[in-house]
Amino acid sequence: MNILTFNQEEDFVQAGTNLIVSLLQSNPRAVLGLATGSSPLGIYARLAKMYAKGLVSFAEASSYNLDEYVGLSEDHPQSYHNFMNHNLFQHIDLDPSRIHIPNGNAEDLEAECQSYDNLLEENGPIDLQLLGIGHNGHIGFNEPSDHLNGSTHVVDLLDETLAANARFFTSMDDVPKQAVTMSVGSILKARQIVLLARGAEKAEAIKAAVHGPITTQCPASLLQCHPNVILLLDQAAGRLL
């Protein structure tokens, strides 16, 4: 793992942005794996600014998001569809027909998961996969567990994840209890993985991901098996390394 730790938020954002922009410059048809949550927000804002200045184009690229809540309508303020539109897609020239996010409202969620995997198989591999990390070491919504799910699947979110997600909802009862997530297997197929973490509350998870045993109890530790992972951290998230 290549670990880069930054003192300034500005430099953290610039490093992540540069990785995506240089990929698009060398391969305009790049397949991007995208994450939601607070970690990539600064990068999405910077990409939008660079697009506005004509410094980057997504016109020939395509994107696959990691996950979506089950049961939230796409236009719900907290759906990941809405998050991505609001924070990135509406500001850039990514062709909507090449944007992919799992449909957490599909009548047949099993079939939805299968068709998401088929798309990834046909159009992948993902060239650059952005990831955040949960306090419990989850990546995507692959939660700590005794077993590893090899394909896109519906997951019951653990209490600690529900608690972390609660900050975006008016009450705990409104927090979706399930999500559709890409599997660790699909994540590991990406050519390059860029994991983002900021803040002291991520330090234990980062330590376990980097130095801990490779275990499904810390899904991010499975990234140790991948040959091309970059960690972009602030000082607080990297303080236990």
Ligand code: F6R
């Ligand atoms: C989001 C996702 C999650 C988040 C993680 C960290 O698409 O898959 O794994 O990346 O929960 O969230 P933040 O960045 O909000 O701390």
